[in-house]
Amino acid sequence: MSPRTKEQNDAIREMRMNQIMQAAAEVYLEKGIQLEIRDVAVKAELGYGTVYHYYKNKHMLLEDLLWDALNRTESAVLPALTGDGGSLLKAESFSRLLLRKCIQDPSVFILLKTVADNFHHFPGNRFIKLFADFQERIYLPFVEMIREGIGFKSPEKTANLIFGSLVGCTALNIHHNMRNEMDVEGIVDMIFSGIQSKER
Amino acid sequence: MSPRTKEQNDAIREMRMNQIMQAAAEVYLEKGIQLEIRDVAVKAELGYGTVYHYYKNKHMLLEDLLWDALNRTESAVLPALTGDGGSLLKAESFSRLLLRKCIQDPSVFILLKTVADNFHHFPGNRFIKLFADFQERIYLPFVEMIREGIGFKSPEKTANLIFGSLVGCTALNIHHNMRNEMDVEGIVDMIFSGIQSKER
Amino acid sequence: MSPRTKEQNDAIREMRMNQIMQAAAEVYLEKGIQLEIRDVAVKAELGYGTVYHYYKNKHMLLEDLLWDALNRTESAVLPALTGDGGSLLKAESFSRLLLRKCIQDPSVFILLKTVADNFHHFPGNRFIKLFADFQERIYLPFVEMIREGIGFKSPEKTANLIFGSLVGCTALNIHHNMRNEMDVEGIVDMIFSGIQSKER
Amino acid sequence: MSPRTKEQNDAIREMRMNQIMQAAAEVYLEKGIQLEIRDVAVKAELGYGTVYHYYKNKHMLLEDLLWDALNRTESAVLPALTGDGGSLLKAESFSRLLLRKCIQDPSVFILLKTVADNFHHFPGNRFIKLFADFQERIYLPFVEMIREGIGFKSPEKTANLIFGSLVGCTALNIHHNMRNEMDVEGIVDMIFSGIQSKER
DNA sequence: GATGAATGAGACTTCATTCAT
DNA sequence: CATGAATGAAGTCTCATTCAT
Numbered sequence: 001m002s003p004r005t006k007e008q009n010d011a012i013r014e015m016r017m018n019q020i021m022q023a024a025a026e027v028y029l030e031k032g033i034q035l036e037i038r039d040v041a042v043k044a045e046l047g048y049g050t051v052y053h054y055y056k057n058k059h060m061l062l063e064d065l066l067w068d069a070l071n072r073t074e075s076a077v078l079p080a081l082t083g084d085g086g087s088l089l090k091a092e093s094f095s096r097l098l099l100r101k102c103i104q105d106p107s108v109f110i111l112l113k114t115v116a117d118n119f120h121h122f123p124g125n126r127f128i129k130l131f132a133d134f135q136e137r138i139y140l141p142f143v144e145m146i147r148e149g150i151g152f153k154s155p156e157k158t159a160n161l162i163f164g165s166l167v168g169c170t171a172l173n174i175h176h177n178m179r180n181e182m183d184v185e186g187i188v189d190m191i192f193s194g195i196q197s198k199e200r
Numbered sequence: 201m202s203p204r205t206k207e208q209n210d211a212i213r214e215m216r217m218n219q220i221m222q223a224a225a226e227v228y229l230e231k232g233i234q235l236e237i238r239d240v241a242v243k244a245e246l247g248y249g250t251v252y253h254y255y256k257n258k259h260m261l262l263e264d265l266l267w268d269a270l271n272r273t274e275s276a277v278l279p280a281l282t283g284d285g286g287s288l289l290k291a292e293s294f295s296r297l298l299l300r301k302c303i304q305d306p307s308v309f310i311l312l313k314t315v316a317d318n319f320h321h322f323p324g325n326r327f328i329k330l331f332a333d334f335q336e337r338i339y340l341p342f343v344e345m346i347r348e349g350i351g352f353k354s355p356e357k358t359a360n361l362i363f364g365s366l367v368g369c370t371a372l373n374i375h376h377n378m379r380n381e382m383d384v385e386g387i388v389d390m391i392f393s394g395i396q397s398k399e400r
Numbered sequence: 401m402s403p404r405t406k407e408q409n410d411a412i413r414e415m416r417m418n419q420i421m422q423a424a425a426e427v428y429l430e431k432g433i434q435l436e437i438r439d440v441a442v443k444a445e446l447g448y449g450t451v452y453h454y455y456k457n458k459h460m461l462l463e464d465l466l467w468d469a470l471n472r473t474e475s476a477v478l479p480a481l482t483g484d485g486g487s488l489l490k491a492e493s494f495s496r497l498l499l500r501k502c503i504q505d506p507s508v509f510i511l512l513k514t515v516a517d518n519f520h521h522f523p524g525n526r527f528i529k530l531f532a533d534f535q536e537r538i539y540l541p542f543v544e545m546i547r548e549g550i551g552f553k554s555p556e557k558t559a560n561l562i563f564g565s566l567v568g569c570t571a572l573n574i575h576h577n578m579r580n581e582m583d584v585e586g587i588v589d590m591i592f593s594g595i596q597s598k599e600r
Numbered sequence: 601m602s603p604r605t606k607e608q609n610d611a612i613r614e615m616r617m618n619q620i621m622q623a624a625a626e627v628y629l630e631k632g633i634q635l636e637i638r639d640v641a642v643k644a645e646l647g648y649g650t651v652y653h654y655y656k657n658k659h660m661l662l663e664d665l666l667w668d669a670l671n672r673t674e675s676a677v678l679p680a681l682t683g684d685g686g687s688l689l690k691a692e693s694f695s696r697l698l699l700r701k702c703i704q705d706p707s708v709f710i711l712l713k714t715v716a717d718n719f720h721h722f723p724g725n726r727f728i729k730l731f732a733d734f735q736e737r738i739y740l741p742f743v744e745m746i747r748e749g750i751g752f753k754s755p756e757k758t759a760n761l762i763f764g765s766l767v768g769c770t771a772l773n774i775h776h777n778m779r780n781e782m783d784v785e786g787i788v789d790m791i792f793s794g795i796q797s798k799e800r
Numbered sequence: 801g802a803t804g805a806a807t808g809a810g811a812c813t814t815c816a817t818t819c820a821t
Numbered sequence: 822c823a824t825g826a827a828t829g830a831a832g833t834c835t836c837a838t839t840c841a842t
Contacts, residue, residue: 003821003824012826032321033233036811049828052813116368118375121232121321157383160372161390168316168368172360175318183357190361194394204801212801236836247803249840258837404822412822432721433633436815447824449819458816516768518775521632521721557783560772561790568716568768572760575718583757590761594794603803603842612805636832647807652834 017054019044021065025106028062029174033121037061059126066114066130069107074137076101076108081141088149092192094142095166099184102170109174116167139163150195158195165191217254219244221265225306228265229374233321237261259326266314266330269307274337276301276308281341288349292392294342295366299384302370309374315339316367339363350395358395365391417454419444421465425506428465429574433521437461459526466514466530469507474537476501476508481541488549492592494542495566499584502570509574515539516567539563550595558595565591617654619644621665625706628662629774633721637661659726666714666730669707674737676701676708681741688749692792694742695766699784702770709774716767739763750795758795765791 004012023044027035037058041048055061080094102109115134119127139159146162147155166187173182204212223244227235237258241248255261280294302309315334319327339359346362347355366387373382404412423444427435437458441448455461480494502509515534519527539559546562547555566587573582604612623644627635637658641648655661680694702709715734719727739759746762747755766787773782 003822004826008821009825016826031323034321034323037813038811047828048813049815049830050826052815053825053827057813116372116375120229120375121234123231123234157381157386160378161369161387164369164372165365165391166368168366168371169361169364171368172316172318172364175316175320178360181357186357187361190394191365191390192394193397194390194392197393197397209801216801237838238836249803249805250801252838253802256838409822416822429720431723434721434723437817438815449824449826450822452817453823456817516772516775518772520775521634523631523634557781557786560778561769561787564769564772565765565791566768568766568771569761569764571768572716572764575716575720578760581757586757587761590791590794591765592794593797594790594792597793597797603801604805608842609804616805637834638832648834649807649809649836650805652836653804653806657834 013054016046016050017064020046020051020054020061021068021107024061024065025110028065028110029106059124062122063126063130065107066111066127069105069111070130070134070137072105073098073101073108073111076105077138080145086149087145087147088192088196091142091145091149091162092188094145095162095191096184096188099166099170099188102166103174103179103182103184109170112163112167113171116164162191162195213254216246216250217264220246220251220254220261221268221307224261224265225310228262228310229306259324262322263326263330265307266311266327269305269311270330270334270337272305273298273301273308273311276305277338280345286349287345287347288392288396291342291345291349291362292388294345295362295391296384296388299366299370299388302366303374303379303382303384309370312363312367313371316364362391362395413454416446416450417464420446420451420454420461421468421507424461424465425510428462428510429506459524462522463526463530465507466511466527469505469511470530470534470537472505473498473501473508473511476505477538486549487545487547488592488596491542491545491549491562492588494545495562495591496584496588499566499570499588502566503574503579503582503584509570512567513571516564562591562595613654616646616650617664620646620651620654620661621668621707624661624665625710628665628710629706659724662722663726663730665707666711666727669705669711670730670734670737672705673698673701673708673711676705677738680745686749687745687747688792688796691742691745691749691762692788694745695762695791696784696788699766699770699788702766703774703779703782703784709770712763712767713771716764762791762795 020040024035024040027039027043031039035058037051038048040061041051044051051061055064077094077097080090080097083090083093085093098112102112111134114122115131119131142163143155143159146159150158169187170182173179220240224235224240227239227243231239237251238248240261241251244251251261255264277294277297280290280297283290283293285293298312302312311334314322314327315331319331342363343355343359346359350358369387370382373379420440424435424440427439427443431439437451438448440461441451444451451461455464477494477497480490480497483490483493485493498512502512511534514522514527515531519531542563543555543559546559550558569587570582573579620640624635624640627639627643631639635658637651638648640661641651644651651661655664677694677697680690680697683690683693685693698712702712711734714722715731719731742763743755743759746759750758769787770782773779
């Protein structure tokens with residue numbers, strides 16, 4: 001009876017939502033929080049009404065973007081979470097995976113930067129749940145590896161130091177259009193040899 | 201006809217402008233680029249017409265804020281620029297001074313973060329001159345120290361790495377209300393021992 | 401090529417149009433003029449594209465709704481128009497029939513209310529013809545009965561008084577969810593004994 | 601220090617708010633709930649930004665309009681509430697005062713019509729408090745008079761009947777541009793002689 | 801110098817409507 | 822016939838800015 005089947009419509013919906021989120025991520029990288037729905041629509045090559053067909057408003061779109069990025073972040077670091085080896089080695093591997101993903105996937109970069117900045121620029125308290133989920137699924141596992149790896153000293157502070165450095169370096173490079181020159185190994189090596197030499 | 205002397209008026213003027221810039225910095229830390237002139241006026245306990253009495257528009261205010269911060273940043277790191285000692289030690293000292301200032305002076309934090317993010321969130325091309333000045337007065341001297349300190353390897357990348365890490369760590373801590381718990385020595389030690397161990 | 405005969409299609413067509421009009425009446429009772437085609441479609445359990453398949457636009461739908469209600473209103477009061485008896489009794493009977501129909505048939509209520517309110521809330525001048533028809537087929541016959549019944553005094557004013565009261569009472573009851581408690585006899589009695597006692 | 605004193609500003613504010621509310625009432629009479637802020641501003645001879653300077657949004661404006669009308673309604677019927685005489689006479693006097701006020705003051709007409717229609721056309725549940733206040737300050741006192749006047753029979757139904765009729769007649773006349781021809785005495789007489797003759 | 805009333809450009813959002821399937 | 826994806830006109834509203842006092 002239906003001219004398109006429910007499955008066809010669902011496929012279209014999912015495709016469009018991804019298309020829109022990706023466009024939004026690109027626009028966000030250019031204009032920051034001041035992105036306009038109109039820009040997103042242009043980037044996605046859609047009418048702006050279409051964006052509203054899928055997202056009730058700008059905040060819903062950004063929220064969905066970040067949740068989606070959270071899922072992809074988790075997938076990206078999973079090997080380090082489940083892998084074998086010494087804890088500090090796992091933490092280093094985790095950092096490497098995180099950094100690579102973050103460089104390659106704009107949404108993940110936005111997520112990590114946004115979390116590091118505690119949703120600065122993002123108005124309202126819409127993101128408490130997202131932050132809690134990020135902590136539980138990404139950050140606390142990382143803190144645990146650090147804790148096991150470095151002994152008695154404050155693993156939270158060390159994790160913050162590593163995370164802040166990773167995100168800070170990435171932001172500097174990406175915002176200055178040096179994404180392609182980024183030296184993942186160099187950054188992670190620097191940070192972790194810094195951590196280890198302090199351990200001694 | 202005026203009941204005040206020119207000197208009195210100038211004093212009021214300077215006082216008001218500092219009052220407004222400081223308020224603007226505080227509001228920026230809360231709301232980011234979406235700060236409103238009204239918020240600034242409330243924070244400064246002035247009518248919002250008064251803000252316009254001193255600043256032609258929002259961008260002038262932010263620009264003035266950043267230029268002012270640039271001057272104070274320069275003053276803060278001056279000892280490291282002029283001091284004696286090995287280049288890498290001077291760079292470390294420079295970093296320490298920068299980080300301390302950045303933690304203690306909100307405007308300086310905003311400046312460094314903004315520069316690191318290449319004026320992301322800031323619309324327009326208003327800040328080219330400011331960026332050039334920052335490069336000349338702060339960043340290139342720092343790069344030089346690094347260059348002298350580490351030999352042939354890319355000092356720009358290393359400087360970026362250090363600068364990105366410093367700003368990233370500071371941002372993480374400040375935005376999560378952990379300004380007072382920040383361990384300046386720890387951060388700088390970590391970064392520089394990381395740098396040095398890679399040198400070996 | 402069509403798998404359905406013309407008759408079957410016509411039957412579907414008429415059924416669907418009634419289904420949609422009834423849904424529209426129900427939605428109008430809830431949301432007033434701000435009804436959305438989407439609401440109507442949901443209430444009718446149809447896709448909203450289907451509503452547009454039958455009605456070119458929202459105004460056509462409302463117009464059709466009111467014309468349809470006008471026809472049913474005429475049928476409902478016909479007995480009073482053609483019946484015997486004193487004019488005032490006929491007017492009373494007319495009122496009783498009108499009120500009953502109006503309570504029982506949402507579309508008729510909407511029609512009468514809309515006419516009483518002179519298409520307030522309805523934008524445009526789309527309804528002049530409908531209003532003229534209502535006057536000719538419903539209102540003027542009623543005014544004539546009044547004229548014959550009460551002698552020289554302004555029958556138009558009296559008819560307005562009766563009509564306004566009937567519709568006003570019905571609206572109050574229906575909008576406050578007291579449709580089922582409405583006392584048709586009581587209302588008509590009150591109005592007509594009021595009219596008559598003024599005659600004496 | 602202030603260029604205008606607080607008192608001057610307050611006076612301006614109050615004046616403007618009344619000016620805007622009155623304009624809003626006039627526009628509402630023309631266009632109903634679909635009134636646009638732009639229309640209101642034009643009618644009030646103000647920029648539409650000015651309307652937003654005083655009212656956060658359309659609904660706040662309408663809400664304030666209705667509250668203001670409620671206060672004026674109460675003042676208008678006060679003499680009947682406090683006066684002497686038989687209860688039914690007081691109810692009749694109340695009705696007369698209400699009707700006169702309603703004809704003369706557009707906002708009061710809008711209030712009464714809106715209450716009678718149970719906020720039909722008004723989206724949201726913003727008006728529960730207003731309705732409760734109306735009940736307490738206007739309607740229940742009226743019901744009490746009826747109760748004392750007519751003995752055992754349902755005073756609520758009678759009050760509804762009277763209120764519905766009054767508002768219905770007024771609406772019919774006002775919406776058909778016959779405000780000036782309205783016969784307050786005739787309407788109230790008709791209703792109350794109808795009520796009384798049913799009492800006998 | 802100080803203030804807040806007044807304003808409209810421009811962004812946000814809704815929703816009627818078109819149209820491909 | 823039936824549907825919902827796609828769209829943009831038109832309305833809502835925010836907020837930087839001007840200006841009279």
